[in-house]
Amino acid sequence: MQSAPSGAAVSVREAYKYYGSSKSPKVVLDRLNMTVPRGAIYGLLGASGCGKTTLLTCIVGRRKLKSGDVWILGGRPGSPGSGVPGPRIGYMPQDIALFGDFSIRDTMFYFGKIFGMSNREVEERATFLHRMLELPPDDRLVGNLSGGQQRRVSFAAALLHDPELLILDEPTVGVDPVLRQRIWDHLMYITQTGNKTVIITTHYIEEARQAGTIGLMRNGTLLAEDSPSELLTLYGCSSLEDVFLLLSRKQGRNSQDMVADAEDPEEMANVQRQQQTQQENRRNSMEVVSHQQDQGMNLQAAYRKNTTTASTATLTNNTDEIHIPSSIRRTLKNRASRIGKMESLLKKNILRYWRNFGLMMFILGFPLLQIGAFFLAIGHDPRHLPVAVVNDEVPWYRAGPGPSYTGGPLFVENDRCLGMIVPGCNMTRLSCRFLDALDPTFVTKRYYSDLKSAQAAVKAGEVWGTMHFGANFSAALEERKERGKDTSDEALEMGELGVWLDMSDRQIGLLLKKQILDSYKKFFKELLSDCELNHKYGEVPIQFKPPIYGVEYPSYTMFMAPGVILTVVFFLSTGITCTTMISEVHEGIWDRALVTGITASEILLSHVLTQMLVLFAQTIECLLLSFLLFGMTSNGSIILVTLLTVLEGFCGMCFGFLISIVCENISAANYLSIGSFYPMILLCGIVWPLEGMPSGLRAFSLQLPLTRSTDSLRNIMTKGWGITEPGVYEGFLATFIWILVLLALCVVGLRIKKG
Numbered sequence: 001m002q003s004a005p006s007g008a009a010v011s012v013r014e015a016y017k018y019y020g021s022s023k024s025p026k027v028v029l030d031r032l033n034m035t036v037p038r039g040a041i042y043g044l045l046g047a048s049g050c051g052k053t054t055l056l057t058c059i060v061g062r063r064k065l066k067s068g069d070v071w072i073l074g075g076r077p078g079s080p081g082s083g084v085p086g087p088r089i090g091y092m093p094q095d096i097a098l099f100g101d102f103s104i105r106d107t108m109f110y111f112g113k114i115f116g117m118s119n120r121e122v123e124e125r126a127t128f129l130h131r132m133l134e135l136p137p138d139d140r141l142v143g144n145l146s147g148g149q150q151r152r153v154s155f156a157a158a159l160l161h162d163p164e165l166l167i168l169d170e171p172t173v174g175v176d177p178v179l180r181q182r183i184w185d186h187l188m189y190i191t192q193t194g195n196k197t198v199i200i201t202t203h204y205i206e207e208a209r210q211a212g213t214i215g216l217m218r219n220g221t222l223l224a225e226d227s228p229s230e231l232l233t234l235y236g237c238s239s240l241e242d243v244f245l246l247l248s249r250k251q252g253r254n255s256q257d258m259v260a261d262a263e264d265p266e267e268m269a270n271v272q273r274q275q276q277t278q279q280e281n282r283r284n285s286m287e288v289v290s291h292q293q294d295q296g297m298n299l300q301a302a303y304r305k306n307t308t309t310a311s312t313a314t315l316t317n318n319t320d321e322i323h324i325p326s327s328i329r330r331t332l333k334n335r336a337s338r339i340g341k342m343e344s345l346l347k348k349n350i351l352r353y354w355r356n357f358g359l360m361m362f363i364l365g366f367p368l369l370q371i372g373a374f375f376l377a378i379g380h381d382p383r384h385l386p387v388a389v390v391n392d393e394v395p396w397y398r399a400g401p402g403p404s405y406t407g408g409p410l411f412v413e414n415d416r417c418l419g420m421i422v423p424g425c426n427m428t429r430l431s432c433r434f435l436d437a438l439d440p441t442f443v444t445k446r447y448y449s450d451l452k453s454a455q456a457a458v459k460a461g462e463v464w465g466t467m468h469f470g471a472n473f474s475a476a477l478e479e480r481k482e483r484g485k486d487t488s489d490e491a492l493e494m495g496e497l498g499v500w501l502d503m504s505d506r507q508i509g510l511l512l513k514k515q516i517l518d519s520y521k522k523f524f525k526e527l528l529s530d531c532e533l534n535h536k537y538g539e540v541p542i543q544f545k546p547p548i549y550g551v552e553y554p555s556y557t558m559f560m561a562p563g564v565i566l567t568v569v570f571f572l573s574t575g576i577t578c579t580t581m582i583s584e585v586h587e588g589i590w591d592r593a594l595v596t597g598i599t600a601s602e603i604l605l606s607h608v609l610t611q612m613l614v615l616f617a618q619t620i621e622c623l624l625l626s627f628l629l630f631g632m633t634s635n636g637s638i639i640l641v642t643l644l645t646v647l648e649g650f651c652g653m654c655f656g657f658l659i660s661i662v663c664e665n666i667s668a669a670n671y672l673s674i675g676s677f678y679p680m681i682l683l684c685g686i687v688w689p690l691e692g693m694p695s696g697l698r699a700f701s702l703q704l705p706l707t708r709s710t711d712s713l714r715n716i717m718t719k720g721w722g723i724t725e726p727g728v729y730e731g732f733l734a735t736f737i738w739i740l741v742l743l744a745l746c747v748v749g750l751r752i753k754k755g
């Protein structure tokens with residue numbers, strides 16, 4: 001293994017990196033060699049897609065090379081005590097990578113606390129950078145700034161802790177030319193007087209002439225690496241663009257031309273001379289850096305002179321105003337405290353929620369909307385279902401000429417057979433007495449003159465069913481009561497109530513059946529009692545005693561409620577978590593945080609702590625709404641109910657972390673979330689009992705995150721079971737296992753993505 005080269009801030013040797021499979025790799029870095037001397041500005045130039053950003057991410061330790069070596073500040077990125085990633089480098093990515101909900105002041109203190117700076121140090125350093133970069137007022141939100149202003153704030157964040165090595169990816173894009181020159185003057189000043197090193201990429205090739213060393217990069221390799229003057233002299237060009245164009249054409253020769261060049265002795269000698277000259281220039285540049293450091297005071301004066309403009313004359317008139325305090329001009333050799341990092345991360349997460357009114361309304365309002373919609377819309381008995389009634393026991397009157405009846409049954413008024421219902425043991429007009437026993441809030445009776453028209457109304461979708469009473473309905477029932485087993489078959493048939501239902505809607509059809517049967521039992525029991533007979537003669541010889549668990553007439557709403565509550569909390573946590581994480585990754589915030597020395601576990605922990613606050617709030621409001629407003633009851637411990645709900649929300653949070661790692665964008669995350677939502681609703685026993693599934697599907701459903709926990713919550717609420725019962729602790733245990741599995745998958749996914 002090679003040792004770190006002396007005198008170099010950054011050294012890259014034989015760097016090879018590709019994406020995709022090894023069989024068909026997309027090569028990004030192709031045996032690249034790069035040397036950045038200490039105390040110098042290194043300009044890395046190249047077109048988009050040439051591998052500059054990949055190279056920088058490998059230097060700062062965000063990605064790993066397939067082969068080759070990287071040394072930075074005397075050590076390898078990520079090695080213990082190297083400070084890389086960490087406080088020894090300042091990194092400005094090509095993306096803005098700042099929090100739009102932060103003010104400029106918030107941004108400075110966020111990065112300052114990460115690097116272990118005191119409040120006074122942050123204030124002093126931020127004041128200097130504010131003046132030098134002409135930043136907007138401190139209370140302006142970053143999201144409300146222009147693109148150029150945001151890049152200046154991003155640049156200030158990289159400079160804040162006065163690092164040994166600055167890595168700047170396109171820092172001057174969209175910046176005023178005068179301010180751009182001031183930035184370059186400042187970079188020259190800190191490299192020559194503060195022993196700092198700068199690696200900078202830029203679109204403006206000619207402005208890179210101010211760099212001490214330039215690397216021209218194309219197709220994953222460095223075409224040349226030398227000082228600007230030596231490159232111009234060596235290739236006989238008047239501009240760096242011409243040098244770049246010449247070298248690009250040379251690299252682009254086909255294989256036959258490359259073979260011909262190799263066979264030409266004169267061409268080979270020229271190439272060797274050029275390589276020797278470049279190596280000598282690199283050695284000379286190291287010596288020049290040492291000499292220039294001794295000339296620091298002269299360069300400082302030149303720097304102040306160059307920064308004089310009409311808008312900033314007062315700044316340069318007072319030399320004390322641009323003096324960088326000695327307490328700031330130091331290299332942070334130790335990592336910032338974990339407390340400071342966590343403080344910054346937690347503050348960042350909380351502010352992002354607090355300053356986003358729409359997000360706060362969604363987080364706090366959406367659970368209430370979902371729970372309210374469920375309790376108001378699901379599980380209640382249908383009301384005022386229209387049912388056709390054909391009663392041949394009651395005479396009709398005609399309301400005009402013609403064969404069709406346009407009137408109604410005689411003595412029918414306000415849905416009652418007035419004058420036909422005789423109380424006591426009277427066996428006449430029993431059809432009216434039965435119709436009076438029907439619940440008017442459940443059934444709305446519509447009278448028809450004949451069976452054919454009533455059934456036609458069912459087929460037309462006007463009513464849900466038809467009831468038909470024969471002309472001798474009462475007489476047949478009286479015969480059945482008097483003669484018992486000797487009742488004739490004809491009387492038995494005439495004493496039946498014929499019912500034809502529309503069973504296309506299973507729930508309504510079954511409820512109508514139940515209502516009609518319950519009404520008949522009520523009617524017949526009252527009739528037997530009025531005739532001084534034991535009402536049990538009219539009942540089915542099955543008696544249902546008080547239930548062991550639950551109530552005699554359970555509500556379907558209460559069957560679904562435990563699963564719905566867990567589902568709401570689970571998927572809200574999933575959606576909020578994966579959206580937040582993917583947003584940070586796409587905005588570059590995740591990578592920038594890791595370069596500062598924060599670990600992925602610290603970022604995840606900060607999000608877990610923040611999300612737990614949100615989760616507790618959502619759980620409490622869901623349970624309060626369910627118990628207090630909609631009358632949900634629990635026979636078991638409310639503490640167990642709350643704990644299981646929070647635990648399931650935490651499981652959803654872990655699922656959200658995994659989705660954010662697997663998916664590249666928010667659209668893909670939404671597809672995966674929605675795609676998992678409906679199968680869980682259908683398969684976890686929330687809508688229908690597991691006992692109704694095929695045995696194989698039931699075994700699969702039992703392994704899903706919400707199945708056992710839903711059953712456990714039902715057992716707590718309806719049966720009053722405690723944690724010692726298998727039907728309860730199995731739900732807790734299954735949720736814990738899922739949390740561990742999801743976290744393990746997150747760790748594996750992060751390692752794969754880092755590679």
